[in-house]
Amino acid sequence: MTLEQLRTTSLAGGVTGVTLKGQGGGFVIEIATRSGHDAFLAKARSTEPRRFGNPASALLVVRDMGIDAIRVDVTHWDPDQKDMSRSRETRSAAMRQAHKAAAYTRQLASDLEASILDPRPILSNDEVMARMDSQIGQHKAAGAKRQ
CATH class of the missing domain: 3.30.720 (Signal recognition particle alu RNA binding heterodimer, srp9/1)
Incomplete structure (x- = not known):
């Protein structure tokens, strides 16, 4: 019924x-x-x-x-014999996890939108890695001069 x-x-x-x-x-x-x-x-x-x-x-x-x-x-x-998988504490932990996941999803969507709308030119991975290698080399050289 x-x-x-x-x-x-x-x-x-x-x-x-x-x-x-x-x-x-x-x-x-x-x-x-x-x-x-x-x-x-x-x-x-x-x-x-x-x-x-x-x-x-x-x-x-x-x-x-x-x-x-x-x-x-x-x-x-x-x-x-009470089923503790549906207890208030278990449900509360699941809700906290769901809220964290939702907040992460919102932040990720916001970051992606900002990246898409960014007017700066798109760089390839090779260009980024070359710039990073250059910066690392400059920092190493500056560190060697101090010693």
């Missing part, structure tokens, strides 16, 4: 009960209906049950649906 289906069923009075069930390191929402068919709240584009790592997040969803009372079943909940 999707969020929209839960909302519609709840507004029509078709929900008889909701249970927040612990499964491994997370929680799922089980919905009992008047038709006798129990269902789980599913992910948006899937039939797979939507898992909540934090029961408070699940409670917010249930409350937003207009459901005021629920049952909690922690029989099969084991907090040690």
